[in-house]
Amino acid sequence: MSMFCFFLFFMIFLVIAALIAVHTDNLLSSVICVGAIGFGGSLMFLFLRAPDIAITQIAVEVLGLIILIRATISRDKTFISGQREFFGIVFSVAVLFAISAVGLKGFEDLPEFGTPAFVAAAETQEIVASEDYIEQSLSRTGAANAVAAVILDWRAYDTLGEATVLFTSILGAVVILRKETRNSPETIK
Amino acid sequence: MLYAMCFFLFVIGLYCALVKKNMVKIVIGIMIMEYAVDLFLIMLGYRAGGVAPIVGKDEFDAVSGMVKSSFINASVDPLPQALVLTAIVISLGSLSLMISICIRTYEKYGTFDITEIRRLKG
Numbered sequence: 584m585s586m587f588c589f590f591l592f593f594m595i596f597l598v599i600a601a602l603i604a605v606h607t608d609n610l611l612s613s614v615i616c617v618g619a620i621g622f623g624g625s626l627m628f629l630f631l632r633a634p635d636i637a638i639t640q641i642a643v644e645v646l647g648l649i650i651l652i653r654a655t656i657s658r659d660k661t662f663i664s665g666q667r668e669f670f671g672i673v674f675s676v677a678v679l680f681a682i683s684a685v686g687l688k689g690f691e692d693l694p695e696f697g698t699p700a701f702v703a704a705a706e707t708q709e710i711v712a713s714e715d716y717i718e719q720s721l722s723r724t725g726a727a728n729a730v731a732a733v734i735l736d737w738r739a740y741d742t743l744g745e746a747t748v749l750f751t752s753i754l755g756a757v758v759i760l761r762k763e764t765r766n767s768p769e770t771i772k
Numbered sequence: 773m774l775y776a777m778c779f780f781l782f783v784i785g786l787y788c789a790l791v792k793k794n795m796v797k798i799v800i801g802i803m804i805m806e807y808a809v810d811l812f813l814i815m816l817g818y819r820a821g822g823v824a825p826i827v828g829k830d831e832f833d834a835v836s837g838m839v840k841s842s843f844i845n846a847s848v849d850p851l852p853q854a855l856v857l858t859a860i861v862i863s864l865g866s867l868s869l870m871i872s873i874c875i876r877t878y879e880k881y882g883t884f885d886i887t888e889i890r891r892l893k894g
Binding site: 586587590591594595597598601602604605610613614617620621624627628631632633634635636639640643646647650651653654655672675676678679682683686687690693696697698699700701702712713714716717718720721722727728729730732733734738741742745748749751752753755756759760 | 773774775776777778779780781782783784785786787788790791792794796797799800801803804807810811814815816817818819820821822823824825826827828832837838839843844847848849850851853854855856857858860861862863864865866867868869871872873874875876
């Protein structure tokens with residue numbers, strides 16, 4: 584129960600940081616609030632017994648903050664006045680309420696917090712993948728860390744696809760940010 | 773309750789992405805949505821009083837070569853952790869792509885305001 588209250592306070596902190604990030608006018612403070620969400624989330628992963636995720640989240644968060652600050656520093660002169668058109672806002676808020684209603688209905692079927700979803704599923708099904716991963720990852724792959732066994736052995740093709748997606752997105756960023764094209768007049772001369 | 777808070781975080785991000793006019797704010801909204809989904813998936817695999825899915829020396833039975841049942845009944849779910857690890861790394865790639873689009877647009881139009889950019893085009 585005490586752990587539940589602890590997580591609840593953490594979630595309240597994250598929600599407050601998100602609200603400030605959304606509502607502040609200054610882009611730089613907004614980016615700093617995103618950093619607060621990222622590092623707070625990383626701490627929360629640590630207490631949710633996911634140390635691998637926590638380490639990755641810290642590394643990714645530092646890089647992401649550098650990228651975001653690169654975009655906002657000396658460029659936050661943009662003066663935004665007013666909101667979008669009235670009809671657009673009304674439509675978006677209506678969509679938000681519809682999604683919230685559907686989503687909150689979906690939470691009714693979930694097991695209580697503290698019971699993993701795979702334990703609840705094991706009562707009705709014979710084969711549950713997560714149980715096999717916990718039981719057999721050491722004997723069949725030789726990795727003591729079940730998460731490493733899943734991403735590097737059981738689902739290695741998934742990790743290959745991830746590397747491909749990452750490479751493609753970086754390629755796209757390089758193409759977009761490139762100043763001189765190959766056929767520009769300067770290079771022809 | 774915690775799931776509902778996670779969903780509230782997601783809705784805040786969605787609101788930011790739908791309503792705000794600043795391009796960087798839209799990117800920030802998408803990032804908040806990513807954090808919320810990652811947190812939700814990890815929470816779904818959490819076991820109260822559980823341990824991280826890493827087999828220690830005491831939890832391993834050297835004779836039979838299998839892990840002990842005390843570990844099997846205490847470990848949190850490793851599957852969402854592995855998939856969220858993938859999603860976090862991919863979110864970095866998509867963030868860099870979105871931010872490079874923002875920087876390029878700023879160089880071309882001199883503003884982050886998306887309604888302003890639309891007006892210049894028409």
